[in-house]
Amino acid sequence: MTTPSIAELFDLSGKGAIVTGGGMGIGQAICYRLSEAGASVMVADVNMDAANQTVDEIKNRGGKAQAIEANAASAADAKKVVAATVEAFGSIDILVNNAGIYPLLPVMRVEEALFDKVISVNLKGSFLFAQTTAEAMINAGKGGKIINLASVDGLHPNGNATPYNASKGGVIMLTKALALELAPHKILVNAVAPGSIMTPGTKNVAASALEAGLTIEQLSKSFTGRIPLERAGQPDDIARAVLFMASAAADYTTGDILLVDGGYLLS
Amino acid sequence: MQTIAELFDLSGQSALVTGGGIGIGQAISLRLAEAGAGIMITDINLEAANQTVEMIKASGGKAQAIQADASSATDAKRTAQATIDTFGKLDILVNNAGIYPVSPFMETSETLWDRVLDLNLKGTFLYTQAIAKVMIKADQGGKIINMASVDGIRPTGLVAHYNASKGGVIMLTKAMALELAPHRILVNAVAPGGILTPGTCQTGDEMQKVTGKSLEQMAVDIGQRIPLGRMGEPEEVANVVLFLTSAAANYITGEIIVVDGGYLLS
Ligand SMILES: NC(=O)c1ccc[n+]([C@@H]2O[C@H](COP(=O)([O-])OP(=O)(O)OC[C@H]3O[C@@H](n4cnc5c(N)ncnc54)[C@H](O)[C@@H]3O)[C@@H](O)[C@H]2O)c1
Numbered sequence A: 001m002t003t004p005s006i007a008e009l010f011d012l013s014g015k016g017a018i019v020t021g022g023g024m025g026i027g028q029a030i031c032y033r034l035s036e037a038g039a040s041v042m043v044a045d046v047n048m049d050a051a052n053q054t055v056d057e058i059k060n061r062g063g064k065a066q067a068i069e070a071n072a073a074s075a076a077d078a079k080k081v082v083a084a085t086v087e088a089f090g091s092i093d094i095l096v097n098n099a100g101i102y103p104l105l106p107v108m109r110v111e112e113a114l115f116d117k118v119i120s121v122n123l124k125g126s127f128l129f130a131q132t133t134a135e136a137m138i139n140a141g142k143g144g145k146i147i148n149l150a151s152v153d154g155l156h157p158n159g160n161a162t163p164y165n166a167s168k169g170g171v172i173m174l175t176k177a178l179a180l181e182l183a184p185h186k187i188l189v190n191a192v193a194p195g196s197i198m199t200p201g202t203k204n205v206a207a208s209a210l211e212a213g214l215t216i217e218q219l220s221k222s223f224t225g226r227i228p229l230e231r232a233g234q235p236d237d238i239a240r241a242v243l244f245m246a247s248a249a250a251d252y253t254t255g256d257i258l259l260v261d262g263g264y265l266l267s
Numbered sequence B: 001m002q003t004i005a006e007l008f009d010l011s012g013q014s015a016l017v018t019g020g021g022i023g024i025g026q027a028i029s030l031r032l033a034e035a036g037a038g039i040m041i042t043d044i045n046l047e048a049a050n051q052t053v054e055m056i057k058a059s060g061g062k063a064q065a066i067q068a069d070a071s072s073a074t075d076a077k078r079t080a081q082a083t084i085d086t087f088g089k090l091d092i093l094v095n096n097a098g099i100y101p102v103s104p105f106m107e108t109s110e111t112l113w114d115r116v117l118d119l120n121l122k123g124t125f126l127y128t129q130a131i132a133k134v135m136i137k138a139d140q141g142g143k144i145i146n147m148a149s150v151d152g153i154r155p156t157g158l159v160a161h162y163n164a165s166k167g168g169v170i171m172l173t174k175a176m177a178l179e180l181a182p183h184r185i186l187v188n189a190v191a192p193g194g195i196l197t198p199g200t201c202q203t204g205d206e207m208q209k210v211t212g213k214s215l216e217q218m219a220v221d222i223g224q225r226i227p228l229g230r231m232g233e234p235e236e237v238a239n240v241v242l243f244l245t246s247a248a249a250n251y252i253t254g255e256i257i258v259v260d261g262g263y264l265l266s
């Protein structure tokens, strides 16, 4: 085995990537890092304005990207996005299941419709996009990388986030199950589990939770309460970990859940 | 915002790698040197350590060898001091030295138990404490990477002592990460699965004596349990260590990255 150089390990030139929810927050940071590494990025989001902004910024920096309106919870949209990616970039090598929602509400006030919505975007969406993308990867016969966004909340429950906790616990086991079944096709499936990260989403959730009657104390406890490194993370902290998983530096790792939480789960 | 090249640039930093003479430790030393770090290679086998140094120097890197026992408290202090004397600072410690002698549980002597625990678990404690002391004094933070194993998560048979040592390394990693976080010293572990090294080749021979299975049969058995269908290379572990030592992992502490080709899934 000839050993690739460090620069070669992290070079994604010629690769096509799909990032769901790439319009803002963590997904946007992931799009920027994959693009910096040389990948062409399909930015899929329900919010087309946001997706277009990510694409414009990538193009400003000299990268290649395209925006597509898609709901991560829709099987039809998964097919549409995969077809568009193959069409635009010639191949699909990396999928990042990033789109996710995390409404905060005490469990006794969670209605069935809300439960269904969280599970269908966070869990079923990851399944649908992984299956559709893996089909294209298997047909191409070159293997690939699938990276799911889990969460520390999938390992340890966060208060007032019951559907979310359950969805991310599901994402963790889905990641391992897909890794096991897709390994013969050289498709590696891993997850990154962020702790508290400052994104537009966490800011919105904080605002709406306050409106719903949660106190500031309850909120700050659920967000940055006990982090040994004493800071919330930035979207790029997660994007770096996703870049690692997408790179050749992680070619013997599959079914792993990489925690990026500033030590939160230790405390 | 740092570029990707900047994230993985360790120029101006120095690293101490225990057991850097052969196998995984050698691959780690070569990778960290390629990233620009000066490497202090410790090993009980000075000849092997010197060979790694030669390889690093041949490709333009900086390294020095020192004979040291990774289970000795005095050697921990001595190697920490030698690193400071040579490179002026100490930013990275990789607790890699470890042994995995095959022995059925009912035949394992107290002496063998002590030898394995002293090196794999206590050595990791001693070196981390000695090096963290230097890092705290310098007040620039640091990175500590421990070599755990999938055997610290699930037993394979015939290595109960080893399983116990690596299970201990995993929890030691988390405990030290928690206590050292205020000093910005990040502590993580890599848990490799089956990696082809001089050490595992010897294990194959030992297993053959105990189980009576041929090496070929064992290789088939192992391959069948690994979803990716092959054992790993030392470089594949070294690449993950590089990630953890780099600025790309600055928000990660107390984490155990499994590098096993999916072995734990099966
Ligand atoms: N921010 C955190 O602290 C944190 C912590 C752990 C895990 N995560 C996970 O990381 C991921 C991203 O989180 P974020 O904080 O960046 O979110 P965000 O709300 O800031 O951004 C999410 C993006 O996804 C898009 N999106 C939402 N629903 C979608 C759907 N059905 N289909 C397609 N796109 C959709 C949004 O339009 C937006 O662009 C989520 O899976 C989240 O659960 C975040």
Ligand SMILES: NC(=O)c1ccc[n+]([C@@H]2O[C@H](COP(=O)([O-])OP(=O)(O)OC[C@H]3O[C@@H](n4cnc5c(N)ncnc54)[C@H](O)[C@@H]3O)[C@@H](O)[C@H]2O)c1
Binding pocket: B018, B019, B020, B021, B022, B023, B024, B025, B042, B043, B044, B045, B048, B068, B069, B070, B071, B096, B097, B098, B099, B100, B119, B147, B148, B149, B150, B191, B192, B193, B194, B195, B196, B197, B198, B199, B200
């Ligand atoms: N190879 C694998 O499949 C595998 C799997 C999981 C974990 N690991 C772990 O990775 C580490 C390295 O394993 P390897 O397979 O490369 O081993 P190896 O036997 O091939 O090499 C080990 C090196 O450590 C040195 N060493 C041994 N005892 C020492 C001591 N007391 N003080 C200083 N140096 C000492 C040896 O001289 C040698 O250079 C170990 O901690 C091992 O438990 C290996």
